[in-house]
Amino acid sequence: MSDDIIRCPECGRRNRVPAVAAGKPQCGQCHKPLPWIVDATDETFAKTAEGPGVPVLVDFWAPWCGPCRMVSPALAQLAQERPGQIKLVKVNVDESPRLQQ
DSSP: OOEEEEEOTTTOOEEEEESSOSSOOBOTTTOOBOOEEEEEOTTTHHHHHSOOSSOEEEEEEOTTOHHHHHHHHHHHHHHHHSTTTOEEEEEETTTOHHHHO
């Protein structure tokens, strides 16, 4: 499981945000909440989606799915607009067949 680099929407600083963490991610410079968007797989889903301290929105998507490609950007925008309020967990169902069942 890797960390993602997220640019703070307030001050622009780049922050390393882990996929699994206690609490809510915040900027190391201005301490404002950061958007929390992570990828998960069959193996990492439980750790990634459980216990973050904020509601979790799960986006099950596939690269070939037209409606998925239309909805995913809206969900990412929602997470960007509500930093510290939700965690968006994205699951590619082609790569994670157990979760889609």
